[in-house]
């Protein structure tokens with residue numbers, strides 16, 4: 001657990017799932033998954049997820065998991081910060097908190113898919129790579145294309161960003 005000004009950063013528990021669902025809903029640009037999905041993430045993937053809390057209110061969430069085919073790669077799925085709390089380094093702090101934890105194996109890469117129009121998210125990962133002094137590469141073929149999404153669910157491309165190797 002760590003503190004960012006008045007905020008607490010910690011691993012989630014299954015009791016956080018409902019508040020995480022609300023946060024993702026008000027974050028605006030993210031795909032909103034089911035409440036069950038967030039409860040499950042907070043329960044079974046708590047070691048690779050981060051909650052930012054202010055006076056028991058969830059104001060930030062980062063979800064991630066080790067790639068099943070490459071456990072030295074941490075895949076960051078969704079990052080969300082309450083609109084009122086943005087631009088203060090909270091997402092960066094959550095990412096650092098997560099990377100600073102003990103992991104079952106050494107981490108060599110951080111990956112995420114980020115739409116071309118999501119400037120804030122791109123900046124977050126670029127800035128993280130710069131701070132670590134490691135390269136970031138974009139690979140469209142490893143991401144997800146608009147044609148993969150179901151009819152009626154128009155979705156921007158989600159090219160893959162890969163940061164590392166971390167030292």
Ligand SMILES: CC(C)(COP(=O)(O)OP(=O)(O)OC[C@H]1O[C@@H](n2cnc3c(N)ncnc32)[C@H](O)[C@@H]1OP(=O)(O)O)[C@@H](O)C(=O)NCCC(=O)NCCS
Pocket residue numbers: 027028029030077078079080081082085086087088089090091092093118119120121123124127
């Ligand atoms: C993306 C998001 C999580 C960033 O959270 P945040 O706490 O505001 O990010 P930080 O304050 O840690 O900023 C990280 C970097 O991005 C930059 N940044 C943040 N918001 C930005 C914006 N709107 N435009 C351009 N750059 C931005 C910051 O300046 C910082 O870069 P720097 O270190 O070079 O100064 C937040 O904007 C959000 O919740 N967006 C909606 C959900 C989403 O799109 N999530 C990402 C997809 S998974």
